[in-house]
Amino acid sequence: MKLFKKIASFVLASGLFFSSSVFADTVKIAFIDPLSGPFATTGTIGLAEWKYAAEKLVNEKGGVLGGKKMEIVALDNKMDGKESLVQVQVAIDQGIRFIAQGNSSGIANAITDMVKKHNKRNPDKQVIFLNYSAVDPALTNDKCQFWHFRFDANADIKMDVITDVIAGESGIKKMYLIGQDYSFGKAVAAAAEKYLAQKTSIEIVGNELHPIGKVKDFTPYARKILASGADAVITGNWGADMVNLGRSLKESGFDGPVYCYYCATAGITKTFGATGKGMLNLVGEGKLNPVNPALEAYNKGLKAKYPNADMSQPRITNAVQMVAKAINEAGSATDMKAIAYALEGMEFENELLQTKVVMRTSDHQAIQDVHVGAHTDDVSIDFDNSGYGIKMYKTVKMASMDSPTSCKMKRP
């Protein structure tokens, strides 16, 4: 009996030992984003997209390095900077070498600093930071570093595309800029001022920042915008601030277009519903509508597995496949330097989205097609299961491909 116990405990212990990440035959990516608290909706949708992309686009196609599976490990950062760094450490301690994060540029800034320091001090345990959503231009300019890769188009690129569209709209003579009073809101306003002056003769009749998350009623703002005679509005608002602004504008009789960064999914599309039709114009990568058959099937599969998820961030499919490709090219899932060099400058053809992505060597900013689309119910892939979604009407191929960067990258 005693012997049996000994054997049993040995088997159990060795089982635990071998299932730990060091020896497991999976390549793990730590997903660090809010999974609880007020921002949990966005984080949860992102996680579903990562998981489904890894399973469908990598594992079902044979995995990486001839059979290793890719696994997404979810870690909750509660949308808090300090907590995020703790979770990065947890991931590193578990032997995870890929960190994926996207919500909030502030947090991305903290993580990129930590990763940079960690990699310098621990050359044998280096990690790569996959930034799939944080769009502060600084991350690929002044704050750029070798281990950070951004898969979304940054705020400047998106503004470049928005202003391309606006320049083609002859009806727009006066523009109103409104945003939340913090770094991102300011970055959007600065970019809008710059590009509008460069490309158009549009007069900016208002440029203001409102306190973030504190405005109870946007009606007075809407009145002011109307009184200014603006033909269109540009805003970087997100969450309830976006919905309230849009609704107040509509209620107050504003009938011009609103160009926005974050006016879709996570409840926003559903809440706008018919109100947003003819008003909201979203800038983003990933052409969802009109759809191609492969993408439609992919979206159906995602919805079947995660009914409340959306294809809100198509770039995640780029990130997952490009990481897999880099691992295969490097021939190792642990030689992070080789993987980072493989990612750098990678040209990738995404069959699903039918687009090309280039990870620009100079600053690790993904260059891709960026689109502007309208909020409408004439879509195949909808958001929030509401019947409404974004239908793209203008595409800028390889947007801002030659844009300058202040990045001076130091390579190991």
Add this chain to the structure above:
Amino acid sequence: MDLFIINVIDGLIYGLLLFMLSSGLTLIFSMMGVLNLSHAAFYMLGAYLAYQISVITGFWVGLIVAPILVTILGAAVERYGLRRVHQYGHVPELIFTFGLFFVIEELVQYIWGRSMVNYDSPESLNFIAFSLAGGTIPAYKVFMLLVSVGIFVALYYVLARTRVGMIIQAALSYPKTVESLGHNVPLVFMGVFGVGTGLAGLAGVIAGPSLTTFPGMAFLLGSIVFVCVVVGGLGSLSGAFIASLLIGWLQTFAASYNIGAADILIAMGYEFPKDVYYHPWRDLWTLTLPQIGPILPYILLILVLVFKPNGLFGKRET
């Protein structure tokens, strides 16, 4: 001038909405001597319940049923919660309502999720009531206005002109005497707490479609309601009314006029710095009225407490 008039109307609608919340709060305070910190949570609950009912049966049923449900719930909270805590004094009562706020807020998010819900105004009110200066006032806003005014008139009538109102007013100041006269004072307390929270619920029902029904709504409006009550004078219904309108207008006008610190500084003879973005006083130079708008009510609160601690119309110390 036209913009001024339209702002007066917007501020009035917003102020009256605040009154619907603060009236219940101030009544409960004058009765129990304790601030109901969970008041805004009942406002949120009203909006979400009305949303749920409107999905099934349409807006109008929700308008009637949701406030009744909130009233019943409020009465139950008083009967089975507050009344038991009451014997231990005011501080435990305060802490009880404080905890209740978070319980209700989390419960709502547990049931309806953490993203906003699509609670919309009814089809029949989806038209423009009138336009002014190129801006429009939707019919729903007019409806909000009418409901708020109706509530104010009804409340005033009940408290000042009916027998029930007399008993409530008497119970406010001399509960022991009223009890010895044979009236059921605990029942009056329960009724007032129920109706007070019910009014908050009704405010949520009609504000939900206009100010968006989302998990942060209770927190966003919660603190401003206390400002209304304190500025107006704790326990004073007419004070709450005046203070609510005042704060409604204060917030509306602050948000609509882009008067900046720069205008004032230039008027005082200072010169606008050339490269303001790198100027050490940049934050001061670029400050505008809409940016400080949300803190104006709190400045008012502090000023009132310093110079008139009873509030504008209050009879008792706060």
